[in-house]
Amino acid sequence: MRSLLLSRRDLDFLLHDWLEVESLTKRSRYAEHSRETFDAVLELAEQIATDHFAPHNRAADNDEPRFDGERVHMIPEVARALRVFGEAGIVGAGMDAEVGGMQLPQAVTQACFLWFQAANISTAAYPFLTVANANLLLAHGSAEQIATYVEPMVAGRFFGTMCLSEPQAGSSLADITTRAEPRDDGSYRLFGNKMWISAGDHELSENIVHLVLAKVPGGPPGVKGISLFLVPRVLPDGGRNDVVLAGVNHKMGNRGTVNTLLNFGEGRFLPGGEPGAVGHLVGQENRGLTYMFHMMNEARVGVGAGAAALGYTGYLHALDYARTRTQGRPAGAKDPSAPQVPIISHPDVARMLLAQKSYVEGAVGLILYCARLLDEERTAATDAERARAHLLLDVLTPIAKSWPSQWCLEANALAIQVHGGYGYTREYAVEQLYRDNRLNPIHEGTHGIQGLDLLGRKVVMDGGAGLALLLETIGATATRARAAGHTEEADALAAAAERIAEVTRTLWAAGDPAVALANSSIYLEAVGHVVMAWIWLEQLLAVGSHDSDFHAGKRAAARYFFRYELPRTGPQFALLESLDRTTLDVEPGIL
Numbered sequence: 001m002r003s004l005l006l007s008r009r010d011l012d013f014l015l016h017d018w019l020e021v022e023s024l025t026k027r028s029r030y031a032e033h034s035r036e037t038f039d040a041v042l043e044l045a046e047q048i049a050t051d052h053f054a055p056h057n058r059a060a061d062n063d064e065p066r067f068d069g070e071r072v073h074m075i076p077e078v079a080r081a082l083r084v085f086g087e088a089g090i091v092g093a094g095m096d097a098e099v100g101g102m103q104l105p106q107a108v109t110q111a112c113f114l115w116f117q118a119a120n121i122s123t124a125a126y127p128f129l130t131v132a133n134a135n136l137l138l139a140h141g142s143a144e145q146i147a148t149y150v151e152p153m154v155a156g157r158f159f160g161t162m163c164l165s166e167p168q169a170g171s172s173l174a175d176i177t178t179r180a181e182p183r184d185d186g187s188y189r190l191f192g193n194k195m196w197i198s199a200g201d202h203e204l205s206e207n208i209v210h211l212v213l214a215k216v217p218g219g220p221p222g223v224k225g226i227s228l229f230l231v232p233r234v235l236p237d238g239g240r241n242d243v244v245l246a247g248v249n250h251k252m253g254n255r256g257t258v259n260t261l262l263n264f265g266e267g268r269f270l271p272g273g274e275p276g277a278v279g280h281l282v283g284q285e286n287r288g289l290t291y292m293f294h295m296m297n298e299a300r301v302g303v304g305a306g307a308a309a310l311g312y313t314g315y316l317h318a319l320d321y322a323r324t325r326t327q328g329r330p331a332g333a334k335d336p337s338a339p340q341v342p343i344i345s346h347p348d349v350a351r352m353l354l355a356q357k358s359y360v361e362g363a364v365g366l367i368l369y370c371a372r373l374l375d376e377e378r379t380a381a382t383d384a385e386r387a388r389a390h391l392l393l394d395v396l397t398p399i400a401k402s403w404p405s406q407w408c409l410e411a412n413a414l415a416i417q418v419h420g421g422y423g424y425t426r427e428y429a430v431e432q433l434y435r436d437n438r439l440n441p442i443h444e445g446t447h448g449i450q451g452l453d454l455l456g457r458k459v460v461m462d463g464g465a466g467l468a469l470l471l472e473t474i475g476a477t478a479t480r481a482r483a484a485g486h487t488e489e490a491d492a493l494a495a496a497a498e499r500i501a502e503v504t505r506t507l508w509a510a511g512d513p514a515v516a517l518a519n520s521s522i523y524l525e526a527v528g529h530v531v532m533a534w535i536w537l538e539q540l541l542a543v544g545s546h547d548s549d550f551h552a553g554k555r556a557a558a559r560y561f562f563r564y565e566l567p568r569t570g571p572q573f574a575l576l577e578s579l580d581r582t583t584l585d586v587e588p589g590i591l
Contacts, residue, residue, distance in 0.1 A: 002316075003046070003050065003316070004313060004316045004317055004320060005046075005049060005050065005054065005115060005118040005119050005312075005313050005316070006046075006114060006115060006118050006309065006312055006313065006316075007312075007316070008042070008046065009550055010361060010364070010550075011042065011111050011114070011364075013539075013542070013550070013554075014111075014364065014365055014368050014539075015038070015107060015108065015111060015368065016035070017542045018365070018538060018539060018542035019107055019368060019369065019372045021038065021105055021107050021108060021372070021375075022034070022035045022038070024105045024107075024375055024379065027379045028379075029103060029378065029379050030103065030104070030105055030379070032103070033103075033104065033105075037104075038104070038105075038108050041090075041093065041102070041104060041108065041112055042108070042111060042112060042115075044088060044090075044112075045090065045111075045112035045113075045115040045116065046115050048081075048084055048085060048088060048090075048115075048116075049115035049116045049118070049119035049120075050115075050119065052080065052081040052084045052085070053081050053116055053119035053120035053123055053124065054119035054120060055077070056075060056077035056078065056081065056120065056123070056256075057119065057120040057122075057123075057256075057429075057432070058429075058432065059075055059077060060074070060075055060077070060078060060120065060122055060123065060255060060256030061122070061253075061255045061256065061432050061436075063075050064250065064251075064255035064256065065202070065248060065255075065256070065258040066248075067245060067247060067248045071201075071203060071245075072201050072202045072203065072245065072248065072258050074202065074204075074256070074258065075256075078123050078126075078204065078256060079203075079204050081120070081123055082123065082126055082127065082156070082204055082205075083156070085116070085127055085156065086127075086155065086156015086157070087156065089101075089102060089154075089156075090112060090127070091127050091130060091131055091134070091153060091154050091155075091156055092134075092154035093108075093109040093112055094106050094109035094131075095134065095135070095138065095154060096138070099138065099146065099150055099151055099154055100151055100154040100155060101154060105371075105372075105375045106371040106372070106374040106375050106378075107368050107371040107372045107375055109371070110305060110367060110368060110371035111368060111371075113128065113302075113305065114305060114308070114309045114312075114364065114367075115309075117305060117306040117309035117310070118309035118310065118312060118313040119313075120256070121254060121257075121306050121309070121310060121436050122254045122255060122256030122257040122436070123256055123257075124306070125198055125199060125254070125257040126159050126199050126202075126204060126257070127156075127159070128299075128302055128306075129159070129160055129161055129162065129198060129199050129299075130153050130158070130159045130160040131298075132160070132162070132295045132298045132299050132302065133153065133160025133161065133162065133209060133211055133295065134150045134153045134154060134160060135294070135295070135298060136211060136282075136291060136292070136294045136295040136298075137149065137150050137211075137230070137282065138150060139291075139294050140228075140282055140283045140291045140294065141230070141282055141283075145230055145280065145282070148236065149207075149209050149230065149232065152206070152207070153209065156205075157205060157206045157207070158205055158206060158207040158208070158209055159199060159202075159204060159205040159207075159208055159209070160199075160208070160209040160210075160211065161197055161198065161199050161200055161208060161209070161210050161211065162197075162211050162292070162295055162296070162299070163194040163197050163200070163210050163211060163212040163213065163231075163262065164176075164194070164213050164292065164296075165194065165195050165196045165197075166178065166192065166193055166194055166195055167193055167195045167261070170195075170196070171445065171446065171449055173213065173223055173226065173289065174222040174223045176192075176213060176214070176215065176226070177192055177215075178190060178191065178192025178193070178194065178212065178213070178214040178215070178264060179191050179192060179214055179215055179216070179217060180214040180215065180216050180227060180229055180279060180281075181216075181217065181276065182216065186280075186281075187278055187279065187280055188214075188216070188229060188278075188279045188280070188281060189265060189274070189275075189276025189277065189278065189279070190212060190214050190229060190231060190264040190265055190276060190277040190278075190279045191264060191265035191275075191276060191277075192214065192263075192264050192265065193246070193261065193262065193263055193264070194212065194261070194262045194264065195261050196249065196259060196443070197210075197259065197260045197261070197262050198257050198258070198259050198260075198443075199257060199258060200245065200258065200259070200260030200261075200262050201233070201245040201258065201260050201262065202258055206234070207232055207233055207234045208232070208233040208234075209230060209231075209232055209233075210230070210231040210232070210233070210243065210262075211228060211229070211230060211231075211282070211292070211295065212228070212229045212230075212231045212264065212279060213226050213227070213228060213229075213288050213289070213292060214226070214227060214229055214279070214288075215227065216285055216286070219285065219286050220286060223289050224286060225286055226286065226288040226289045227281060227284075227285045227286055227287070227288040228281070228282040228283065228287075228288030228289075228291045228292055229279035229280060229281060229282065229288075230279060230280045230281075230282055231243060231264065231277050231278070231279040231280075232278075235271055235278060239269070239271055240269045240271070241269065241271055241277050241278055242264065242265050242266065242267065242268060242269045242270065242271055242275055242276055242277040242278070243262060243263070243264055243269075243277045244262070244263045244266055244268045244269070245260055245261075245262060245263075246260075246261040246262065246263045247260070247261045248260055248261075249261070251439070252435050252438055252439070253432065253434075253435030253436035253437070253438055253439055254436050254439050264276075264277040265277050296444065296445070297397050299444045300397055300398070300400070300401035300444050300445060300450075301367065301370050301371075301397060301400045301401060302444075303401050303405060303440050303443065303444045304363070304366070304367055304400045304401045304402070304403070304404040304405060304440075305364075305367045305404070306437075306440060307363070307404040307405040307408045307409065307437055307440040308360060308363035308364045308366075308367055308404040308408050309364075310408060310412060310433050310436055310437040310440075311356070311359060311360040311363065311404065311407075311408025311409070311411035311412055311433075311437065312360040312361075312363075312364060312408070312411075313429075313433060314356070314360075314411055314412040314415035314429075314430050314433040314434070314437075315353070315356040315357060315359075315360050315411055315415060317415060317428070317429050317430055317433075318352075318353060318356060318414070318415035318418040318419065318430065319344075319353055319356075321418060321419055321422075321428075322342065322343050322344035322349055322353060322418055323342055323344050324342065325342065325343050326339070326340040326341060326342055326343070327340055327341075327343045328340060328341065328343070328346065329341060330345065330346075343418070349418060352414045352417055352418050353414075353418065354556060354557060354560040354564075355410075355411070355414055355560065355564070355565075356411040356414050356415060357553070357556075357557045357560075358536070358557040358558075358560050358561040358565065359404075359407040359408055359410065359411045360408055360411050361539075361554075361557060362532045362535050362536055362539075362557075362561065363403065363404035363407065363408050363532075365535045365536075365538070365539055366396075366399070366400055366403065366404070366531065366532065366535050367400060367404070369396075369535065369538075370393055370396055370397070370400045373389045373390075373392055373393040373396070374389070374393060376388075376389035377389040377390045377393065388469065391462075391465060391466050391469055392466070392469050392470060392473065394458060394461075394466055395454075395458045395459065395466035395467065395469070395470050396470070396531070397458075398445075398450035398451070398453045398454040398458060398524065399450075399454065399524070399527065399528045399531050401444065401445065401450055402441065402447050402450040402451075402524055402528065403525075403528035403529075403531070403532060404440070405437075405440035405441040405447070406441055406447065406525070406528075407532075408437060408440075409434070409437045409438060409440065409441065412430065412433050412434040412437050413434060415430040415433070415434075416430045416431060416434060447521055447524070448520070448521050450524055451520035451521040451522075451523060451524035452517060452520050454520070454523065454524050454527065455504075455507070455516065455517060455520040455523045455524070456513070456516075456517055456520065459504055460508065464504075467500070467501070467504060470531075471497050471500065471501055473534075474493060474494075474497045474530070474531075474534045475494060475497060477493070477534055477537055477538055477541070478490040478491075478493050478494040478497070478537070480541060481493075481537050481540070481541060484541055486537065486540060486541070488562070489533075489536075489537050489540065489558070489562050490537070492533070492562055492566055493530070493533050493534060493537055493562075493566075496529075496530045496533065496566060496569055497530060497534075499530075499569070499570075499573045500526075500527055500530055500573075502573075502577070503523075503526075503573045503576050503577050506576075506577050506579070507523075507576060507577075507579070510579055514584060515579050515581065515584065518580075518581065518583050518584045519575065519576055519580065519583065522572050522575060522576060523572075523576055525572060526568075526569040526572040526573055526576070529565060529566060529568060529569050530566070530569060532561065532565070533561060533562060533565070533566045536557070536558040536561045536562070537558070539554055539558065540554065540555065540558045543555060
C-alpha cells in the first residue's frame with residue numbers, strides 16, 4: 001500500500017539519482033556506510049513514523065498539552081513514540097560516532113527526519129529541537145558540557161530547547177532584558193522571562209537543556225552584549241533549577257508541541273540556597289548571538305523541511321482523494337446517464353495537483369540539496385570546495401526556510417480545495433495539515449525577516465560573492481540543460497537569473513537602504529521562485545530518458561513550474577526595479 005506520508009520512490013530518486021549520496025561513502029567520515037545502510041535507516045524511519053508517530057497525530061491535535069499550575073499533561077502516546085525514536089538512535093543520526101551518533105551524511109539524516117515531520121510535526125518537534133541544541137554544543141560547548149548534556153541527548157534521555165524571544169522582544173533580540181549575573185564559581189544566575197519556547201516544559205525526558213540568550217551586566221549594548229548560557233531544568237545533583245513554567249500558549253496548529261512562557265530566577269526553587277537559574281556560559285561572553293545562529297540556521301532549514309513534509313503529505317492525501325472521488329463528467333459529455341468520473345480527470349483538479357506536486361517535490365529537493373551542501377562543507381577534499389559549499393548554503397538558507405513555508409502552505413490550501421467541502425471538515429486530515437503548516441512562515445524568523453536577511457545581508461556580503469556563486473551555479477545547470485535538449489527551460493532560467501543580477505544592482509545602486517529593503521519580501525519570493533526553477537531543472541536532468549510513470553510525472557511537474565510559476569517573477573522584478581516607495585510613504589494613520 002502506497003504511503004500517504006511521503007514517496008519513498010521520490011526520496012530514492014533525489015538522494016541517489018540526483019544527489020548521488022552513495023559517492024560520499026568514499027570519504028573517510030562515511031566509509032563505514034553503504035547504499036544498504038542508507039536504505040536501512042530510511043526504512044527504519046518510515047516504519048517508526050508510520051507506526052508510532054502518525055497514529056496519534058489527530059489525538060495530539062484534539063487533546064493539546066494542559067498546564068495544571070504545577071506540571072504539563074499530554075497524551076501518553078507522545079512519550080511512547082519518543083521513547084521508540086530515542087532507542088532507535090535517530091537523534092544522533094548525523095552526529096559523530098564518538099558521542100554515540102551514527103555519523104550518517106546530512107542528506108540521509110534530513111530525509112529520515114522528513115518522515116517524522118510528515119507523520120506528526122508536533123511530536124517531531126521535541127527531537128528536532130534537541131538535535132539542533134546538541135549540534136550547537138558540539139560546535140561551541142566545552143568537553144564537560146558535551147559529556148554532561150549532549151551525550152544524554154543523543155541517547156534520547158534529555159531533550160533541548162532554544163530560548164531567545166521575550167514577551168517584549170520577539171524578533172528584536174537587541175531588546176532582550178534577561179540578565180546573567182556571574183558567580184565566583186564560574187557559573188551564572190539568570191533572571192528574566194522567555195516567551196514562545198517550544199518544548200519548554202514537560203515530563204517526556206529526564207531533563208530539559210535550555211540554551212538561553214541573556215546579557216551580562218556591564219556588557220556592550222544591543223546584540224553585541226548577548227551571551228549564550230546552558231540552563232538545565234534539573235541540576236547534576238538532582239535538584240530543580242530555578243526555571244519555572246508560567247503558562248502555555250494555545251495555538252492554531254502544532255498543538256501537540258507544548259509552547260511555553262518560562263520564568264528564570266523567580267525564586268520558586270533555590271539552588272544553593274539562593275534564587276536565580278543556574279547557567280553555564282557557552283563559549284565566550286558577548287558572542288551568544290553568533291553561537292545561537294549555528295542553531296538558528298539549522299532550525300531554519302529544518303522549518304523549511306517541516307513545511308515541505310506537511311505540504312507533501314497533504315498532496316498525497318489530495319491525490320488519493322482525487323483518484324477515488326467520482327464527481328461530474330468530462331466537458332462536452334452529453335449523456336447524463338453516463339457514469340461520473342474520478343475528479344482527477346477534470347483539468348482544474350489536475351492543475352491543482354500539478355501545482356502541489358511542483359511545490360512539494362521541488363521543496364524537498366531544495367532541502368536535500370542544502371543538506372548535501374552541508375556534507376560537502378564537512379567532507380570535501382579541499383578548503384576551496386568546503387568554502388564554496390558553506391557560502392552557497394549561507395545564501396540559500398533564507399530561501400530554504402521561507403519558500404517551502406509559503407508555497408507548501410499553498411499546497412495545503414490546494415489540498416483542501418481538491419477535497420471540496422469535505423476538506424474543510426475535521427474528518428479529513430488536510431485541514432489539520434494546513435493549520436500545522438501555518439506556523440512555518442512565522443517562527444524561526446518570519447517571512448519578512450528572511451527577506452531582509454537575503455537582500456540586506458546574504459546577496460551583498462563579501463562584495464556579492466554569495467549571489468555570484470548562486471548565479472554561477474544556476475548558469476552551469478542551464479548550460480548542461482541546453483546540451484541535454486531542454487532549451488526552453490534553460491533559456492527561461494538563464495533569463496530569470498540575469499534579472500536577479502540586474503534588479504539587485506538597481507536596488508543597491510540607489511544608495512538608500514530604506515528603499516532597497518522596502519520590498520525585500522517580494523525579492524525573496526521572486527528569487528525563491530528562480531531557485532525552485534533551478535531545482536526543477538536539476539531534477540529534469542536527473543530524469544534523463546527514463547520513461548516510467550514516475551519520471552513522466554517529474555517532467556510534467558517541471559513543465560508546470562516553468563510555464564505557470566516562473567513567469568510570476570516578471571512583474572515582481574519589474575516592481576522591485578522601479579524602486580517603488582508605496583510601502584515606505586504610506587502614512588500609518590490612513591491604514
